Amino acid sequence: MQAKAGHAELKRKAEEARDKKAAYGQDIDLDKFKEGSKDIPQVERLAELSEDEQRTLLSAGVVPSEQGRSGSFVLMDESVVHSSIKEKGVEVMPVSQALEKYDWMKEYYWKAVAPDADKYTARTFMEEADGYFIRALPGAKVTAPVQTCLMIKGKRVAQTVHNVIIVEEGAEMEVVTGCSTSKGVEEALHLGISEFYLKKGSKLTFTMIHNWSETIGVRPRTVIQQDEDSTYINNYVALRPVKSIQTYPTARLEGRNAFARFNTVALAHPGSEMDLGSRAILAAEGSRCDMISRTIATGGKVIARGQMIGKAKNVRGHLECRGLILGEGGVQIAIPELEAYVPELEMTHEAAVGKIAQDQVEYLMARGLTEEEAVGIIVRGFLEVGIRGLPPELKKEIDITIEKADVKGM
Amino acid sequence: MLEIENLGVEVGGRQILKNVNLSVMAGYTNVLFGPNGSGKSTLLMTIMGFSGYKVTEGRILFNGEDITRLPVNERASLGIGIMMQRPPNLVGVTLNNMVKVTGKGRVDPQKAAEDLDLEGFLDRDVNVGFSGGEIKRSEILQLGAQNPCLYLLDEPESGVDLVSIEKLGHKVRDLLQGGQSCAGKKAKAGKSALVITHTGQILDYIEADRGYVMCKGTIACAGNPRDLLSEIRKMGYEECIKCKLRLATLN
Numbered sequence: 001m002q003a004k005a006g007h008a009e010l011k012r013k014a015e016e017a018r019d020k021k022a023a024y025g026q027d028i029d030l031d032k033f034k035e036g037s038k039d040i041p042q043v044e045r046l047a048e049l050s051e052d053e054q055r056t057l058l059s060a061g062v063v064p065s066e067q068g069r070s071g072s073f074v075l076m077d078e079s080v081v082h083s084s085i086k087e088k089g090v091e092v093m094p095v096s097q098a099l100e101k102y103d104w105m106k107e108y109y110w111k112a113v114a115p116d117a118d119k120y121t122a123r124t125f126m127e128e129a130d131g132y133f134i135r136a137l138p139g140a141k142v143t144a145p146v147q148t149c150l151m152i153k154g155k156r157v158a159q160t161v162h163n164v165i166i167v168e169e170g171a172e173m174e175v176v177t178g179c180s181t182s183k184g185v186e187e188a189l190h191l192g193i194s195e196f197y198l199k200k201g202s203k204l205t206f207t208m209i210h211n212w213s214e215t216i217g218v219r220p221r222t223v224i225q226q227d228e229d230s231t232y233i234n235n236y237v238a239l240r241p242v243k244s245i246q247t248y249p250t251a252r253l254e255g256r257n258a259f260a261r262f263n264t265v266a267l268a269h270p271g272s273e274m275d276l277g278s279r280a281i282l283a284a285e286g287s288r289c290d291m292i293s294r295t296i297a298t299g300g301k302v303i304a305r306g307q308m309i310g311k312a313k314n315v316r317g318h319l320e321c322r323g324l325i326l327g328e329g330g331v332q333i334a335i336p337e338l339e340a341y342v343p344e345l346e347m348t349h350e351a352a353v354g355k356i357a358q359d360q361v362e363y364l365m366a367r368g369l370t371e372e373e374a375v376g377i378i379v380r381g382f383l384e385v386g387i388r389g390l391p392p393e394l395k396k397e398i399d400i401t402i403e404k405a406d407v408k409g410m
Numbered sequence: 411m412l413e414i415e416n417l418g419v420e421v422g423g424r425q426i427l428k429n430v431n432l433s434v435m436a437g438y439t440n441v442l443f444g445p446n447g448s449g450k451s452t453l454l455m456t457i458m459g460f461s462g463y464k465v466t467e468g469r470i471l472f473n474g475e476d477i478t479r480l481p482v483n484e485r486a487s488l489g490i491g492i493m494m495q496r497p498p499n500l501v502g503v504t505l506n507n508m509v510k511v512t513g514k515g516r517v518d519p520q521k522a523a524e525d526l527d528l529e530g531f532l533d534r535d536v537n538v539g540f541s542g543g544e545i546k547r548s549e550i551l552q553l554g555a556q557n558p559c560l561y562l563l564d565e566p567e568s569g570v571d572l573v574s575i576e577k578l579g580h581k582v583r584d585l586l587q588g589g590q591s592c593a594g595k596k597a598k599a600g601k602s603a604l605v606i607t608h609t610g611q612i613l614d615y616i617e618a619d620r621g622y623v624m625c626k627g628t629i630a631c632a633g634n635p636r637d638l639l640s641e642i643r644k645m646g647y648e649e650c651i652k653c654k655l656r657l658a659t660l661n
Contacts, residue, residue, distance in 0.1 A: 359498045362460050365483035366492055367512040367556055374483075377511065381502025381535070 010115050014125040017116035024305075025246025025275045028217050030123055033158035033189050036077030040153070043082050046072060052183060053151075060178025060211045061398075062149040070144040073132040076151045077159055080130060089140025090173065091133070095162055098133035105133075108164055112195040112223035112252075120191045120219040129160035129193065136171035136202070145174040145207075150192065152216065153182040158189040165194070167202040167230075174205040181213045188215070194222040198230035200255065207390065209398070210238035210245065214271060218245040228255030228284070234262045235390055236276070237398055241269040241300075248277035248305065253287035264293040265386035265398075268300025270329060277305030282315040282345075293321035294386035296379065297330030307337040310345040319349035324356060324382060326375075411436040411602045412457070412560055416468035419449075419456050426452045427627045430468070432604075434560065439586055439603040439616055441635045444624035445647045450606045451495050453624070454562045457604070458492045459485045472560070491558030493549040493566060499538045505548055506532035513555035525581055526551050527574070542569025550581055561586060561603040567611045579615030586616055610639040623647070 021027050043049055046057065046064040054064040057074070066072050070087035073080070073094075080094045091098075099105045115125035132148050152159050167173055179190065190212070198204055212218055224232050232251055251260040262278035280289035295302040308317040323332035336349040356378055364374035380402055387398055412434040419427035427449045434440045444450050456463040457470060459482045469478045477485055500508070505528070509519035523529045526547045537545055546566055553561065563582070570578055586601050605612060613635065621635030625647060631638065 357498060358461060360500055362482050363494070363498050363500070364511075365481070366458055366460070366486055366494075367508070367552060368483060368486040368514075369511060370483055371481075373511070377503055377507070378500065381500060384502035 010110060010125065013114075013116040014122040017122040018119055018126070020116065020118050020122065022118040022120060022219065022246065024248065024277070024303075025219065026244055026273065028189060028219070028244070030119060030158060030189075032187075033156055035127060036079075036152070036157045036159045037154055038078045040076045040079035040081055042080070046074065046082055049081075056151060056180045056182060057149050057178065060149060060180040061176055061207070061209045062147045062178040066147075068144055069147045070142050071134070071146040073134070073146070073148040074151065075131065075149070075161060076153050077157055078127075078130065078161075083132075087142060087144060089137050089171070090142045090146060091135040091137070092146055093133050094130050095133045095164055096130045098164065105164075108166060108195060108197055110195075112197070112225050113193050113221050117221060121193060121221050123158070124160040124162060124191050124193050124221075127160045129162040129191075131161040131163040131192070133164050134173075134175060135166040136168055136173040138168040139170045140168070140173070141171070142173040145176045148175065148177045150177065150179045150190065151182060152180075152185055152188045152190060154188070155186050156188065157185075158191060161190070161192040163192065163194040165196040165204065165206070167196075167198050167204045169199040170201045171199070172203040175207070177206070177208045178211065179208070179218075180211040181216055185213065186215050189217045190219070192220040192222075194220065194249075196222070196224040196232070198224065198226045198232055198258075200227045201229045202227075203231040203233075205233040205235070207235040208237070210236070210242065211240045212242040212245075214241045215243050217243055218247070220247045220249070222247070222249035224249065224251040224260070226251060226253045226255060226258040226260065226287075228257060230255060230258045232258075232260045234260070234278070235387060236262070236264045236266070237387065238274065238276075239265070239267045239402060242272050242274070244273045246275040248279055250279040250281065251289065252281045252283065253289065254283050255287075256284045257286040257288075258284060259287070260289045262289075262291040262293075263386050263388075264291075264295070264304070265383050266295045266302060268295065268297045268302045268330065270299030272300035274300065275303040275305070277307065279307040279309070280317065281309045281311070282317060283311045285312045286314045287312065288315070289317040291317075291319040291321070292386055294383050295321070295323045295332065296326055296383070297323065297332050298326045299329045301331040301333075303333045303335065304351075305335045305337070306349065307339070308347050309339045309341070310347050311341045313342060313344045315342075315345035315347070317347040319347075321349075321351045322382070323353040324379070325354065326356070326379070411438075411473055412604065413471040414453075414457070414468070415471070417453075417456070417465065417470065418467040419452055420464045420466050421452060421462060425466070425627070427456070429628050432622055432629055434602045434604050436602055438619040439605065441613070441618045441621045442604060442606045442624055443608075443610075443621060443638060443642055448624045449627040450624050451564055454492060454564050454604065454606065457562055458482060458490060486556070486558070489559030490562065491553050491556045491560070492562040493546070493553055493564055495564040497537050497545065497549065500536040501538060503536050504533055505536050505551070508536050508552060509555045512552050513557075517555040519555075522551055522554055526577060543571055543574055546570050547574065547578055550578060550585070554581070554585055559601060561601065561605070563603060563605040563612075565606050565608060567607065567609060575611065579612060582612065583615045610643075613639065
């Protein structure tokens, strides 16, 4: 009864927030978009998907053969097309199913992200969006990554998604999420709520590859709740064109000695606007955070935000954001913010924006490389720093994406 | 092979070199002495063609071709290679990758690094956190992979510890006097070098053919490198300037 009353209260709040503009990013008119289809048929194996669809999965780091993955989950528009597990110690299912199966899900569902945060969270709440539920059982060391793909297929669709990840005490898990768009999709919107819970001593490596397209608007809303001694590694890679992304995942480090790292690698093509932030609320003694952002503007606009809020003793944090402008028309805005509320902590930041250093280019040219080759190597090196520590096979896929990305112009 | 005629160079609007005349014949190793700030590094950087080194007069010929206005990479592909005094950090570019691209895939970085005790550095970013001596060894490693015809070496021995200098010296000797023919368009033309040295220590390892002394942005003296070195050791650079003055009055 109480839960229902709570839900009614949330619903009222969400309704009130239906037109509430977000704090950042250009405002998107939600009325222009329709709900995503919930009727796309399921497949037993990802290999049964069409060739085009499989290619789309691969480009976003999701392996259609499911080899080397402990579980797979694919959402197309708003239909769960596939959900499977291959390894013990891990659960993968639609959030809707987890809500039916586990009474305790209400302790996690809409507990980290507020439904009335802005119009995007409100719409996702009102639509009772589905998404993935991934859970590592207590003490489980899940060896292979779980892969998920969120794909937009329909035109003028606003895809709403609600994901929950729980890493139980002492468990370790890796999740790779590829977001992508089917060929020929015009003007669509992705609204994704993600609530991650890391219990005591657990570890989650979460890698998100955004492969949207020129006409897609993207508004993810992510909160990570961290208990004592937990480790959260967030890798975010967005190298393909997109219309507008605004994201500001927030890690709440509420247990002692919790650690969070955010690595961001992004490329803003002409016409792309990317407002990418990472926020850590260091609320417990000894909690730490590192943020590294490497962005390139080849004609588009990047706003690289980073915020660390230190509220406890012995908190440490370092924020590093570097942005390159290659070619005309690119814009880089770096906004690092540090907030300290107690004296016994140390947080630092460094930010740099500009063009490639000429002395580096000439150094490589003196070794016989053309200017174009030299710039290519420096740019790859620049991005490389942002994705160091990724699992080798994923790195390989990202290297290919970097290789393909047109970053030659100066 | 290399001829420098009446060269004048400006850096940041200031005249650094004037009336520089110097040549390095094919197969020769020439040495450049001179006090700090006399313009030795500027000369090497200008020969390589780095921006910021503006040639105001004169010209640079390489194998008879005027290269004064050529871009850096074209000079490199003609067969000129440089060991820089202060190369920039290349964050995110490993030494392994650098050797690979410099050697155009023909060089095994692992094997090449062994000669210079640099195996442990292959996975590190080029020059990032390298000590002075490590930079020298890494530069020689890259030059070995590049295999130019004309080596421009800026104080190869400075900052190198006593154990490493032996390896480095032998490696430089192998590069300059070994049997390898040089890469690029002038293969088999024979190796040449122009080496800046303060201490002359590198002369323990390589045969030098001709020495030049640079003072205040111009060549003050030329002669047998060992004679010049012992004179400089005895009397300092003052004597060279006097020598220059004597020459001027004779003319």
